[in-house]
Amino acid sequence: MKALFGGLLYCFSLLVQVHGTNFRFYGYEPQRISPAIQYTRPVARPELPLGTQAAQNAISATGRQCKSRPLDLVLIIDSSRSVRPGEFEKVKIFISDMIDTLDIGQYATRVAVINYASTVKIEFHLKTYFNKVDMKQAVSRIEPLSTGTMSGLAIRTAMNEAYTEKAGARPPSQNISKVAVIVTDGRPQDKVQEVSAQARASGIEIYAIGVDRADMQSLRLMASTPLDDHVFYVETYGVIEKFTSKFRKTLCGEDICSLGTHGCEHICVSTTDSYYCKCQDGYILNEDKKTCSREVKPVAVVDPCKCESLVQFQRTVQSAIQSLASRHILSTDLY
Incomplete structure (x- = not known):
């Protein structure tokens, strides 16, 4: 998953040039980005409305549609009292911009959003929305919860509830990466180290983004390793908004x-590093795992005349008559 956010490093360096040194991130200085990571500077284009066909064409790479590799992505956002109303609106813009960079769909990337403070609320599950319009409308309706900062509880909720197959997470057999991004501006009021370790051990890759008053040590305890690739810090939510607009291609990967x-024969479904075939409704996948055959459902035979019951009834009556006849013959012989 290093490729997932590796491009962020380059985008940060761009922001240093444009916005000065109003942000930093753990483990790197922008001018010291490893030369082993090579990027191609994008051609300057006028800004286009996100979601339009023109915008889609603008973020295409070398004329080929740029699509994000499939993910089960859970966005965990801090809405505690320290996050002011205007800042929380910028968090929602950040989420919407991230959604715009993804290839959303049932067989592509699925997204869930968890809102937390002292309590935790799953705003929507991985199975709830499979299109960007409905998903972004749902994000726009999210309200802050205020009060405390229970980051550990939020991560536990993601692990135990959001990443279940019942909630829309795909089974391990499909090899879909599970990625969680937590955004917070404070110090957790619960223990995050143990629950974060459990989440990572379960296969969840965690990125921690700290804003303003965020505690860097807590971010490091939550995030996956290497920390240089998974821990980020910005000084204001305003920078996050500008930052997202600079990395629309960051989550682009090869859609196999x-x-x-x-x-x-019917549907090719990409996974993180492979693919599998799927059939349309009404068909089943053959043993070759490529072709499909029409599904033949067993037809229940209905006996309108209830013949089986009638035969059983006749047998019961016949047995009763024979029993009565035997008794009659016996009583006659006695007289």
């Missing part, structure tokens, strides 16, 4: 199925 159907 976009390169061809790979022999799938």
Whole structure:
């Protein structure tokens, strides 16, 4: 998953040039980015409304549609009392901008949002929305919870509730990466080290983004390793908003199925590093895992005349008559 946010490093360096030194992030100085990470500076283009066809064309790489690799992505946002109303609106813009960078869909990236303070609220699950319009409208309706900062409880909720198959997470057999991004501006009021370790051990990759008053040590305890790639810090929520607009291509990866159907008769579904075939409704996948056959459902035979019951009834009556006849013959013989 290093590729998922590796491009952030380059985007941060751009912001240093444009906005000065009003932010920093753990483990790096912008001028010291490893030369092993090579990037191509994007061609300057006028800003276009997100979601339009023109915008989609603008973020295409070398004429080919740029699509994010499939993820089960859970965004965990701090809405404690320290986050002012205007700042929380910027958090929602940040989430909406991130959604715009993704290839959202049932067989692509699924997104859930967890809102937390002293309590935790799952705003929507991974299975709730499979299109950007409805998802972003749901984000716009999120209200802050105020009060405390229970980051550990939020991560536990993500692990135990948001990342279940019942909630829309895909099974391990599909090899879909589970990624959590937590955004906070404070110090957790509960213990995050143990629950974060459990979440990471369960296969969840955690990115921690700290804003303003965020405690850097807590971010390090929550995030996955290497910390240089998973811990980020910005001084204001305003910088986050500008930052997201600079890395629309960061989450772009190779969608294996976009390169061809790979022999799938109906539907090719990309995973993190492979693919699998799926059939349309009413069909089942054959043993070759490529072709599909129409599903034949067993037809229940209804006996309108209830013949089986009638036969049983006749047998019961016949047995009763024979029993009565035997008794009659016996009583006659006695007289």
